[in-house]
Amino acid sequence: MPELAEVEFMRRRWDAALEDAVTSVELHPRARIFRGVDTAALARGLTGATLTSSHRSGKQMLFACGDSGWLGLHLGMTGELRVEASAYPIDRHDHLVLRQRARALVFADPRMFGTVEWTPGTQPPAWWRDRPPEIMEPAFTAERLQAFLARRAKSPLKAVLLMQEMFPGIGNWMADEVLWRAGLHPARAAGSLDAVDCAALHRELRFVCRGALRSIVRDVDGHWADPPRGWLFHERWVDGGRCPRTGSPLVRETIGGRTTCWSPALQNR
DNA sequence: CCAATTGTTATTTA
DNA sequence: ATAAATAACAATTG
Incomplete structure (x- = not known):
């Protein structure tokens, strides 16, 4: 979990x-x-x-x-x-x-x-x-990100985001949240991103990590709080769940060996 | 009984 | 040899 x-x-x-x-x-x-x-x-x-x-x-x-x-x-x-x-x-x-x-x-x-x-x-x-830089730290640069994606050129983005040596702390739901926000298809080949896509991925990785730390760490009756309203998190396991941004249906399928939830209407790049 | 599970690693395949 | 895909780990729940 x-x-x-x-x-x-x-x-x-x-x-x-x-x-x-x-x-x-x-x-x-x-x-x-x-x-x-x-x-x-x-x-x-x-x-x-x-x-x-x-x-x-x-x-x-x-x-x-x-x-x-x-x-x-x-x-x-x-x-x-x-x-x-x-x-x-x-x-x-x-x-x-x-x-x-x-x-x-x-x-x-x-x-x-x-x-x-x-x-x-x-x-x-x-x-x-020997731990890698945290995603929130300045050492986690778009250049390092792009170089890592190039080395995993044929892997789907979803699988790459789960690699802890580059994305420490990212797991299944955070990876889905990041790709959804960046508008990137989870099966997209990591090596196919241009500088603009890469910058978007970098930005949303930091946004989701920062937002998760700010909200979830709060204690609500002895358990962690939920992420903010409007995040994919709240819809991803709901049967018939809908994209918070477009209102269109979400899809669940196995990508990169893990159950992945994504919004076809939004994640078309 | 079958399939599922927000992680990681060993093994197999290409 | 390397990268990518798959099985395995174990317990529980639906």
Whole structure:
């Protein structure tokens, strides 16, 4: 479920725990979510440690745990972070529970496509240093975008927008939202865009990321808020959904291996 | 029973 | 060899 802004929402949930010590750790060591992780070292490193800061890059989160180490989390398709009361009993799909004096921090993920990782020591993990620029940052230029599209010339735009190495945080609904706003057909070959199309794509990528972060991160009764009215988001899963701009029927089909919703009347370039 | 799911990666195909 | 397409992962819901 979680894309850029939903991940940011989850990160901020755990910020309630910063500067507090972890008194104990509960986990299911054999859960697939811990594939490749030394769970004994993770439990040892986190017990008694203090969460000192939290970070996000795309859909990846990183929590600094004092001098002890770094906890990396990815929510996959169905992961979530929650804050529960200190006596909260671990539930079936909760894979990692960090207990503090005042609360319990829970990482749950029914489908276990998410990942947990632990890097001991004071230096952040190598993968964190190599993260690509966020779409909102100045380093995400139209020139970089155009060069990337040229290297994926024959792939449909929809598939290319899901590539995290260039578009960190973009997922299925955000990709559809961006292409809809840019008026670009999701099956259009990435290498066929001229400078004008490319500029439009660049502009709408930034618009959708900014708008999603501004709206979704707001807390509404313990859950994230919806994107603004008028966004494709509100129509894309509705049977008989209509394009918010043209009022014409929307179409759903598999493009780039994912269910894609688009407006034939609007996305004709 | 069948198909679907807002993610990523390994494997297969072209 | 490389890029693109597909299967796989796992659980749940309709």
